[in-house]
Amino acid sequence: MWFESPQRRLASWRTFRQGLDVNDLSDTCHDVCKWWGFAPMSNISLDPYDIQTWPSVWEMLHRGNYCKFSTAIGMAYTLFYIDEKIENRIIRVYDEANSDIYMTALIDGRWLLNYNLTEVADWSSVKDSLQVQESFLCKDVVAATKHNLSV
Numbered sequence: 001m002w003f004e005s006p007q008r009r010l011a012s013w014r015t016f017r018q019g020l021d022v023n024d025l026s027d028t029c030h031d032v033c034k035w036w037g038f039a040p041m042s043n044i045s046l047d048p049y050d051i052q053t054w055p056s057v058w059e060m061l062h063r064g065n066y067c068k069f070s071t072a073i074g075m076a077y078t079l080f081y082i083d084e085k086i087e088n089r090i091i092r093v094y095d096e097a098n099s100d101i102y103m104t105a106l107i108d109g110r111w112l113l114n115y116n117l118t119e120v121a122d123w124s125s126v127k128d129s130l131q132v133q134e135s136f137l138c139k140d141v142v143a144a145t146k147h148n149l150s151v
Helices: 006-018 022-037 057-063 070-082 123-129 138-147
Strands: 088-095 100-107 111-115 119-122 130-137
Touching (some): 006 070, 022 119, 070 138
Antiparallel strands (some): 100 111, 111 119
């Protein structure tokens, strides 16, 4: 799917979302993380410090360029477009154990997606090893990418 045409990637993402069930949010988070975990990674596909440069999910899938920052945003977008009422934050963290900075998606205050790139972690068990550098509500990021507003 990831190496198909932009139209096919977008159609695959739509089909994937339609098959998810938010009644079991834990399983849904694992499915989303696994699906985005197959995205081919590049060095850096967006500026993690400048939300104005962040693409919408449609732009991201159309371009086909993903990194440890954009995949977390894609995960958060996926859950947002399944159900906007799900508590959904995009967080840039510094991971002390791995001396790395990356984006994560914190879902329902419990599940951290994109932890170590492809893992779903229990937030309560990993939060002490991560320094939150910046945090955004996904709905605010979606609004900003639609209208090029600052958050």
